[in-house]
Amino acid sequence: MRKKISFAGPSITQKEIDYVIDGVKNGFYETFDQHKIKLEKAVAEYLGRRYALATHTGTLAMHLSNAALGLKKGDEVICTDFSWVATAYSIVYTGALPVFVDIDPDTWCIDPEKIRKAITKRTKAIMLVHSFGIPADMDEIMSIAGEFNLKVVEDACPALGSLYKGKKVGSFGDSGCFSFHGAKIAATGEGGMFTTDNEELYNKAILLAEMGRTDSKCVFWSDFVGYQYTMSNLTASLGLAQVERIEELVAIKRRIFNWYDEGLKDVAGIKLIREKEGMRANYCYPSILLENSIVTEREDLIKTLKEENIHARPAFPRMSTMPALKQRYKNPVAAQVEKRGISLPSAANLNSDDIAFVCDMLKKVIRYKRP
Ligand SMILES: Cc1ncc(COP(=O)(O)O)c(C=O)c1O
Incomplete structure (x- = not known):
């Protein structure tokens, strides 16, 4: 493998x-x-x-x-x-x-x-x-x-x-x-x-x-x-x-993020979550949202990546839906991210080829709605 x-x-x-x-x-x-x-x-x-x-x-x-x-x-x-x-x-x-x-x-x-x-x-x-x-x-x-x-x-x-x-x-x-x-x-x-x-x-x-x-x-x-x-x-x-070494560690994460940015920039339907103007994210976990144009289920995508030994993570379920916590609001944006958000691998030992492979696999697996 x-x-x-x-x-x-x-x-x-x-x-x-x-x-x-x-x-x-x-x-x-x-x-x-x-x-x-x-x-x-x-x-x-x-x-x-x-x-x-x-x-x-x-x-x-x-x-x-x-x-x-x-x-x-x-x-x-x-x-x-x-x-x-x-x-x-x-x-x-x-x-x-x-x-x-x-x-x-x-x-x-x-x-x-x-x-x-x-x-x-x-x-x-x-x-x-x-x-x-x-x-x-x-x-x-x-x-x-x-x-x-x-x-x-x-x-x-x-x-x-x-x-x-x-x-x-x-x-x-x-x-x-x-x-x-x-x-x-x-x-x-x-x-x-x-x-x-x-x-x-x-x-x-x-x-x-x-x-x-x-x-x-x-x-x-x-x-x-x-x-x-x-x-x-x-x-x-x-x-x-x-x-x-924190500045060096931030540089490693930001370099990984930039490889994702490069690899996914022309891929329709994938929104890479990025820092706003004037900010510096440490990009601890580079993350994407599968937009509506993509029909592939998020779970299927994560499963297929895992078969290639790529370990991605689904986004958090809303805390308000957990049994110990009371539901107060609907929070539709968090509900959407909960279903369609993915955090991509960004371990410090990954190189540009690894990230290119993740991006290629993502492109291979995703399917779009028919026009
Ligand atoms: C957003 C957030 N809050 C809290 C925690 C809890 O940190 P710890 O696992 O060190 O208790 C984590 C990490 O696991 C986290 O990502």
């Missing part, structure tokens, strides 16, 4: 190997947290944020954010309907209710106009996702948040290295959260990062992430129910190497 064309996978160099060896050798005893501290500093500096706190996963970073913001039962959070369900569950964990709104058909990120329409007296926050590394419309979102006094949480889990008008995504909202899952642009297997500029929020997040431990009455004293969410130092040693 032909080489596996993986959906995602990191770029691991000697630097990562060296840093992990250093983590194993020197990441215990009195320097037990040095790599974690360095990773948090590196992310904060890269983003231009004041504080960063490393966690086991991106989901937990978002839970910390939402818990530290004081979200609770009776509150509503306006949330994109198009994401991995972790986004919504990180709201649900606090008792607050996610109110799902539709997405912009060009970016697959939350549509600011739809946010306005969903605001009620109970709305406390907006939770957006920089979907697949494409920046959401932050000017508009921040302006709505200012107008209605709402908190903003950026799910930037797939978006480390993406820029909105020159500013790093994840550095706009009250908090910005990232993932270092093995399929992300900077990968540690599992890992996450909570970031903020707000000292009070950061201090609350630290307490929550460390079991509410304050030592106020004696050693091991905890003043409220917390969680054990902090990243291991060894994981951080790998993360540090990846974050120090």
